[in-house]
Amino acid sequence: xxxxxxxxxxxxxxxxxxxxxxxxxxxxxxxxxxxxxxxxxxxxxxxxxxxxxxxxxxxxxxxxxxxxxxxxxxxxxxxxxxxxxxxxxxxxxxxxxxxxxxxxxxxxxxxxxxxxxxxxxxxxxxxxxxxxxxxxxxxxxxxxxxxxxxxxxxxxxxxxxxxxxxxxxxxxxxxxxxxxxxxxxxxxxxxxxxxxxxxxxxxxxxxxxxxxxxxxxxxxxxxxxxxxxxxxxxxx
Ligand code: APR
Numbered sequence: 384x385x386x387x388x389x390x391x392x393x394x395x396x397x398x399x400x401x402x403x404x405x406x407x408x409x410x411x412x413x414x415x416x417x418x419x420x421x422x423x424x425x426x427x428x429x430x431x432x433x434x435x436x437x438x439x440x441x442x443x444x445x446x447x448x449x450x451x452x453x454x455x456x457x458x459x460x461x462x463x464x465x466x467x468x469x470x471x472x473x474x475x476x477x478x479x480x481x482x483x484x485x486x487x488x489x490x491x492x493x494x495x496x497x498x499x500x501x502x503x504x505x506x507x508x509x510x511x512x513x514x515x516x517x518x519x520x521x522x523x524x525x526x527x528x529x530x531x532x533x534x535x536x537x538x539x540x541x542x543x544x545x546x547x548x549x550x551x552x553x554x555x556x557x558x559x560x561x562x563x564x565x566x567x568x569x570x571x572x573x574x575x576x577x578x579x580x581x582x583x584x585x586x587x588x589x590x591x592x593x594x595x596x597x598x599x600x601x602x603x604x605x606x607x608x609x610x611x612x613x614x615x616x617x618x619x
Contacts, residue, residue, distance in 0.1 A: 386559040388473040392575055396564020396591055397606045398482055400453045407566050422539050438535040439517040442500045445482050452488040455610035460489035462614045475553040479572050481537055496544040502536035511536050554578045560586045564606050567594045
């Protein structure tokens, strides 16, 4: 293994072959919904029922038996496990996805920078709780016991992504940065490859389509094929 410290960034494209819609394609999530209505704090304040409905649907879809991790998620868990056996090596998987397919594959060094569908948060105390049912305005949270204080634990546009300190620390130390299945439209994630490159890391993009970002290496195709092949190369 030529690398000691690896950071992987994933986006919606890695979960596309598991049956979860991406955002920015014809028929993608943002083609069919107005971002301002369902993915901003202002949208939630204006129409919380609509926003709850939107994330309840996403959550129910994620919990359906048809949605399972694919070979790309599994390959990243394999990579993490292999690195954990090499003394002194480091690995961090940063996902923009709010699904739980990475953890279901066995990934543990994982940051959900845009939140998680299977968590809700109390707006009064900021405490998070697991959730698998639909969330509504009448739900009372376990901490403040008030109705209407719970929101999806999702980072909306205009809000600060989660765990940035841990992510930036890992980017500053990594010698390989791999971006998988993300269009590179949303910052700060879209700028991670620059930070890694500035730190001296090799940068690789694995994506279905060209994104226009200048990584050291680009490979195009479906994640379920590209990622296992790339991980196998790293491990042999
Ligand atoms: N394999 C690899 N890449 C794929 C696949 C696939 N099977 N299918 C689609 N892709 C690629 C698309 O070509 C596209 O470049 O995945 C990318 C998905 O891009 P987006 O839909 O923009 O999703 P993402 O980059 O994750 O969005 C970032 O934007 O809306 C916000 O918070 C939301 O986390 C999300 C963020």
